[in-house]
Amino acid sequence: MLAHLVRRLLINAAVFLLxxxxxxxxxxxxxxxxxxxxxxxxxxxxxxxxxxxAKRAELGLDQPVLVRYGIWLRxxxxxxxxYSFVSRRPVAEVLGERMGxxxxxxxxxxxxxxxxxxxxxxxxxxxxNTAIDYATTVAGLGTISVPSFFLGIAAIxxxxxxxxxxxSSGMSTPGDGGGADILAHLVLPSAILGLSIAxxxxxxxxxxxxxxxxxxYVRTAEAxxxxxxRVLTRHALRNALVPLITVVMIYIPQLxxxxxxxxxxxxxxxxxxxxxxxxxxxxxxxxxxxxMFVAVLVLVxxxxxxxxxxxxxxxxxxx
Amino acid sequence: MTGAVASPAAxxxxxxxxxxxxxxxxxxxxxxxxxxxxxxxxDPNAVDLTAFREPPSAAHLLGTDSSGRDVxxxxxxxxxVSLLVGLLSSLAAVALGTLLGALAxxxxxxxxAVVMRAADVVLSFPSLVVIVVLAGVLGPSAxxxxxxxxxxxxxxxxxxxxxxxxxxxxxxxxxxxRAFGAGRLTVIGRHVLPxxxxxxxxxxxxxxxxxxxxxxxxxxxxxxxRPPRASWGNMLTDAQNLTLIQxxxxxxxxxxLAIALTVLAVNFVGDGLRDAVxxxxxxx
Amino acid sequence: xxxxxxxxxxxxxxxxxxxxxxAVDGVSLEVGQGEILGVVxxxxxxxxxxxxxxxxxxxxxxxxxxxSVRFDGEDLLALPAxxxxxxxxxxxxxxxxDPMTALNPVVPVGAQIAEAIRLHQPRLGRAAVRARVLExxxxxxxxxxxxRYGRHPHEYSGGMxxxxxxxxxxxxxxxxxxxxxxxxxxxxxxxSQVLGLLDTARRETGAAAVLITHDLGVIAELADRVAVMxxxxxxxxxxxxxxxxxxxxxxxxxxxxxxxGLASATGELVPIPGSPPDLLAPPPGCAFEPRxxxxxxxxxCRTKRPEPVAAAGGHLxxxxxxxxxx
Numbered sequence: 001m002l003a004h005l006v007r008r009l010l011i012n013a014a015v016f017l018l019x020x021x022x023x024x025x026x027x028x029x030x031x032x033x034x035x036x037x038x039x040x041x042x043x044x045x046x047x048x049x050x051x052x053x054a055k056r057a058e059l060g061l062d063q064p065v066l067v068r069y070g071i072w073l074r075x076x077x078x079x080x081x082x083y084s085f086v087s088r089r090p091v092a093e094v095l096g097e098r099m100g101x102x103x104x105x106x107x108x109x110x111x112x113x114x115x116x117x118x119x120x121x122x123x124x125x126x127x128x129n130t131a132i133d134y135a136t137t138v139a140g141l142g143t144i145s146v147p148s149f150f151l152g153i154a155a156i157x158x159x160x161x162x163x164x165x166x167x168s169s170g171m172s173t174p175g176d177g178g179g180a181d182i183l184a185h186l187v188l189p190s191a192i193l194g195l196s197i198a199x200x201x202x203x204x205x206x207x208x209x210x211x212x213x214x215x216x217y218v219r220t221a222e223a224x225x226x227x228x229x230r231v232l233t234r235h236a237l238r239n240a241l242v243p244l245i246t247v248v249m250i251y252i253p254q255l256x257x258x259x260x261x262x263x264x265x266x267x268x269x270x271x272x273x274x275x276x277x278x279x280x281x282x283x284x285x286x287x288x289x290x291x292m293f294v295a296v297l298v299l300v301x302x303x304x305x306x307x308x309x310x311x312x313x314x315x316x317x318x319x
Numbered sequence: 320m321t322g323a324v325a326s327p328a329a330x331x332x333x334x335x336x337x338x339x340x341x342x343x344x345x346x347x348x349x350x351x352x353x354x355x356x357x358x359x360x361x362d363p364n365a366v367d368l369t370a371f372r373e374p375p376s377a378a379h380l381l382g383t384d385s386s387g388r389d390v391x392x393x394x395x396x397x398x399x400v401s402l403l404v405g406l407l408s409s410l411a412a413v414a415l416g417t418l419l420g421a422l423a424x425x426x427x428x429x430x431x432a433v434v435m436r437a438a439d440v441v442l443s444f445p446s447l448v449v450i451v452v453l454a455g456v457l458g459p460s461a462x463x464x465x466x467x468x469x470x471x472x473x474x475x476x477x478x479x480x481x482x483x484x485x486x487x488x489x490x491x492x493x494x495x496x497r498a499f500g501a502g503r504l505t506v507i508g509r510h511v512l513p514x515x516x517x518x519x520x521x522x523x524x525x526x527x528x529x530x531x532x533x534x535x536x537x538x539x540x541x542x543x544x545r546p547p548r549a550s551w552g553n554m555l556t557d558a559q560n561l562t563l564i565q566x567x568x569x570x571x572x573x574x575x576l577a578i579a580l581t582v583l584a585v586n587f588v589g590d591g592l593r594d595a596v597x598x599x600x601x602x603x
Numbered sequence: 604x605x606x607x608x609x610x611x612x613x614x615x616x617x618x619x620x621x622x623x624x625x626a627v628d629g630v631s632l633e634v635g636q637g638e639i640l641g642v643v644x645x646x647x648x649x650x651x652x653x654x655x656x657x658x659x660x661x662x663x664x665x666x667x668x669x670x671s672v673r674f675d676g677e678d679l680l681a682l683p684a685x686x687x688x689x690x691x692x693x694x695x696x697x698x699x700x701d702p703m704t705a706l707n708p709v710v711p712v713g714a715q716i717a718e719a720i721r722l723h724q725p726r727l728g729r730a731a732v733r734a735r736v737l738e739x740x741x742x743x744x745x746x747x748x749x750x751r752y753g754r755h756p757h758e759y760s761g762g763m764x765x766x767x768x769x770x771x772x773x774x775x776x777x778x779x780x781x782x783x784x785x786x787x788x789x790x791x792x793x794x795s796q797v798l799g800l801l802d803t804a805r806r807e808t809g810a811a812a813v814l815i816t817h818d819l820g821v822i823a824e825l826a827d828r829v830a831v832m833x834x835x836x837x838x839x840x841x842x843x844x845x846x847x848x849x850x851x852x853x854x855x856x857x858x859x860x861x862x863x864g865l866a867s868a869t870g871e872l873v874p875i876p877g878s879p880p881d882l883l884a885p886p887p888g889c890a891f892e893p894r895x896x897x898x899x900x901x902x903x904c905r906t907k908r909p910e911p912v913a914a915a916g917g918h919l920x921x922x923x924x925x926x927x928x929x
Binding site for chain 2: 011015026029030138141142144145146147148149150153154156157161162168169250253254256257258260261264265275276278279280284287288290291294295298301302
C-alpha cells in the first residue's frame, strides 16, 4: 500500500514537472517582455531602463533556457507567481482572494449533485427496468446535454427576472453580505453546477448499487432478518458509495471547469471569472497562475483519490 | 449478407426509442446546416443598424441581434460551424486514441505503460481549462479548439481500443496471421482496426456531444469561434446582460435550445449505438 | 408430533430470455424437531433455490408459483414481509456456500454478528450484545475473539469466515438451521472440522437442520433422513440407512455406485454420464429418462411423469419401476 502511494506520488511529481515545462514554454510564447511579468510594476516604473536591465540579469533572463526554467520553477514553487499587469498586485494574492467564493460554489454544487445522484441512482437501481429507471437515465442524459451556461441564463430569466425569487448575479448585495444574502446568491449557480454533475454520478451510483444488491452478503443480511431499508442503507448503498469517493475526487477539476462558465454567467467573484476577465485584459501572469493552480489541483485530487480509497475500503489496506 | 449480419445490432438500435428519434433530429439539423445559404433568407453577417434587436416578425423569423443581423440566418449558419468543429475534433481525438491504443495493445511493454499512464494523466485535466489558458495566452481560434480537444480527449478511445487489441491479439486468426509472417503493424491495419470500429464509433459519437458543448461554452466566453462568424455559443455571448436576457429572449433562447437539443440527440444516438454494439453492457 | 418444517408441492420459476425456467417443480420435504435432513443432488437440481424459498429469499424475477412452506404451523409464503423478517435469523438461520462473499467486506465481522442479534433483540444493551458476540466467536473456535471482533472479513481466512458465519447463524439460537453447501468452498482438511462444529452447535441448541450438499459422504455421516433431488424434483426421500442400503431410484443408485469408496465418507460425488435436462424445455416424461438404463425404450418413462410412491418405512421414490435392477 505504502509502496503504491509512493509510486503514485513520484508519478504525480513527474507529471507536475512536465506540466511546469509546458507552462514555462507558454510563458515564453506569451507576447510581452517577461520582465514585465515577473517584477513588481511599481519598482519597474520608478527604476528606468537601467533597473530593467539589472533585473533582467538578476532574474537570469540572459541565462540559457534550462537555467531560466529552473529559476522560474523555484519562484513558482515558493508561491511567487509574478505580478498582475492590471491590478499590479502579486498574482498569488489576486488568485487567493478569489479562491474562497469558488470553493464555496464548488462544494455546495458537489453536495447538491451528490445528493441528487444518490437519490436518483438508488431509485433507479431499486426500481430497475421500470419507468422510473428509464426516466432517470433520460434525465441524466439531459443534464449532461444542456450547457450549464445556457441553463444559467434561463434560470436568471425565470427565477430572478420573472419571478424575483433570488438575485441574478454577484455573491452578495452591497451593504448586506450576511449569510442569508450569500445563500440567496448561491442557490442558482450551485444548483445548476450540481445538476451538471448529477447525471454521470447517478450512473455510477446506479451501477454500483446494482452490483452490490446482487452480492452474496446482501442475501446474508436479508437472511439475518434485516428489512429492505436497512439492507440498502447499512449494507448495499454504503459499499456502493466507497468507489464513488474516488470518482468524486477525480471529478473535482471538471467541476472547476464548469464553475468557470457559471461564474461568468452569474458574475460570481471566483477564480473562473477572474481567469476569463484576465484573458480579456491580456493579463497573462494571472492566467498562467491560474493554470498552475489547476495543475496542482488536478494532481492533489488524484493523490487524494488514492488515499481516500485506501482509507475507505479496508480491503485495499491489504494489497 | 451485410444486412443480415448487421440486423441484430440495428434492431437493438431501433428498439431503443430515443436513439432513432435522436438520429432523425440530427439528420434534420444536418440538412438545415448544409442548406444554410438556401434556407437562411438573409446574409448572417449583414449588419442592419436600422433593424436592431427587433422581435421575431415575418421579415425576421427569430428577430435580429444587437447589430441588426438576422438571428435565424445566424442560427442555421452557426449550426455548420458547431457541427463541423464537433465532428472534426471528435474524429481527430478518436483517430489519435485508436492509433495509440492499438499500438499500446499490440506492442505492450514500456510503450503500453507510457501510453496508458499518459492517458490517465491527460484525462484528469479538464479540456475547458486547458483551452481557456492556451486561448488566453495565445489568442483563440477554431483550429486550436480542434487540436486541443483532440489532445485532451484521445484517452477514452485509446483505453477501449487497447482493451480490444489485447483480446484480439490472442485470437487464433490473428496468431495465425502472425505465424505467417505478418508484422504487428499489418495486423493492426488488417485485423485490429476493422474489429474495433464499432466501439470506436460509440466513443466518437459521445465525444461529438462533448465537443459541441465545449465549443459552445468557449465561444460563449469569447475564447472559441470569434465573431463575426456565428457559432451557437458566441450567439449567447450577448446574453450576459440582464436587460437583454429579460426583454429579448429571442436572442438567447434559440441558440441555447439548438445546442441543448443537438447535444441531447447526439447523446441519445451514442447511447443507442452503445447498446447496439455491446448488448451485455447495455443496462446493468 | 407435527414436523417443524413442511414444504409441500413447491414450484419456483425464473423467467429467462428463451422461456420460463422451472428450477423447483413440485418439491415436498419434511424436517422434524432436532432432526437433520440431508438434501443431495447435482448443481442445478434446485437444492439451493428450495432453501432460498423457505426464507422468501428468491430474488426477482424468480418467484414461487405454487406450494406452501409451513414452519411451526405458519405458512411462510403467505406471511407479510415484516413477520417473515422476524423469523429470518431468529427462528430459521441460514449458512451460505461461499464464506468469501457472504460477509460484507467493509463491515467488521463482529459488527455483522452483532447486527444479527440486535435485529431481533433490540433492547439488549451494547455491552451485552458485544459479550454475546465474543461468546459466539469463542464457541465456534475462533481464537482471541476480542481482537477478532473488530477485524474485517479480508483479515479472516476462509475457514474462519465460515466459522464466523456459523456463529452469526447461531446468534439467536434458531430452531432450524439451513446450511447450503457449507463446506464446498473450503479446503478438504477444513471441511470435516467445520461440519463437526456445525453438528456440535446444533446438538447443543437442539436445532433441526437442512444440510444441502452434493457430497454423499457428508450425508452418510450427519443426516437422519435424505432427500435426493434431480431436475427440480425430489426423486427419492427416506431414512439415511434406507437410501444407502436399499436405494429405489436409478438416479440414487447411480450416485451411490459412482462412489465405491463411500465408506471412507470423503470425496466428492462423481456425476453420472450425460447431463441434466434443459429446465427451459424439460422432457415430458421422467426427467432422468435420457440418462437412465432402466427407462430406455419404455413408453411410460418417456411420456408420463412419475409421482412419488411410498415403499416400506415411508421410503418414497418417484420412478415408474422403483427398485428394479438396471
